[in-house]
Amino acid sequence: MPNLLQIDSSPLGGDSFSRQLTAEYVQRWQQRHPNGKVVKRDLATTKLAPVSAEWIGAVYTPEANLSPGQRELLATSNDLIAELQAADEYVFGVPMHNFSIPSVLKLWIDQIVRIGQTFAYANGAPIGLLVNKKATFLVASGGVYDEGTPMAALNFVEPYLRAVFGFLGVTDTRFIHAGGTAKRLYGVEREIILEPALASIRAQFQAA
Numbered sequence: 001m002p003n004l005l006q007i008d009s010s011p012l013g014g015d016s017f018s019r020q021l022t023a024e025y026v027q028r029w030q031q032r033h034p035n036g037k038v039v040k041r042d043l044a045t046t047k048l049a050p051v052s053a054e055w056i057g058a059v060y061t062p063e064a065n066l067s068p069g070q071r072e073l074l075a076t077s078n079d080l081i082a083e084l085q086a087a088d089e090y091v092f093g094v095p096m097h098n099f100s101i102p103s104v105l106k107l108w109i110d111q112i113v114r115i116g117q118t119f120a121y122a123n124g125a126p127i128g129l130l131v132n133k134k135a136t137f138l139v140a141s142g143g144v145y146d147e148g149t150p151m152a153a154l155n156f157v158e159p160y161l162r163a164v165f166g167f168l169g170v171t172d173t174r175f176i177h178a179g180g181t182a183k184r185l186y187g188v189e190r191e192i193i194l195e196p197a198l199a200s201i202r203a204q205f206q207a208a
């Protein structure tokens with residue numbers, strides 16, 4: 001049974017553009033996989049602490065030597081990694097915040113990038129342990145950062161996510177950008193702003 005992990009990170013709930021895109025993606029995915037399972041991870045409501053010295057100490061303690069307190073510290077990270085391992089496919093809703101990813105998504109990344117769990121070293125070189133996964137990133141931004149535009153160099157969302165997920169072994173990735181959501185402030189309809197991104201999502205399912 002195919003398993004899709006949906007990860008949203010916008011704080012804006014029903015007003016969020018990226019959440020509207022993940023909802024569209026999930027709806028299409030469910031049509032394609034009527035028996036599939038969708039697991040939702042909402043980072044706006046998942047309370048994640050920044051990594052601490054104690055947490056880092058636990059990460060580098062061999063499993064057999066972990067104290068009960070250390071096990072407790074790693075429990076959330078273990079649960080989040082288990083969600084990634086169980087899924088075949090991931091879809092992320094990502095609002096651009098200050099040219100990068102929202103802080104809640106960074107807190108999540110700090111929990112799931114773990115030596116021996118999601119990456120390892122073989123002969124001194126890193127290898128990703130999340131293999132045979134596919135990821136789609138639906139990115140909403142107030143401005144437009146398309147390739148060839150003056151703003152493109154300020155888009156740190158896509159290069160960063162490509163780097164982190166590539167490091168973890170997730171190289172089958174797609175990025176769909178909904179740029180220009182700030183046009184909503186000038187009266188442009190949401191659906192008009194989102195149409196190119198919605199069309200790209202539909203095309204993914206028509207093509208596959």
Ligand SMILES: Cc1cc2nc3c(=O)[nH]c(=O)nc-3n(C[C@H](O)[C@H](O)[C@H](O)COP(=O)(O)O)c2cc1C
Nearest residue numbers: 010016017018095096097098099140141142143181
């Ligand atoms: C804290 C914050 C920082 C933002 N930084 C940027 C930015 O650097 N560049 C940009 O184009 N838009 C920026 N925006 C606008 C958002 O990218 C835009 O509203 C987008 O639609 C957010 O996605 P969402 O609607 O799913 O929350 C920012 C918005 C917020 C709330």
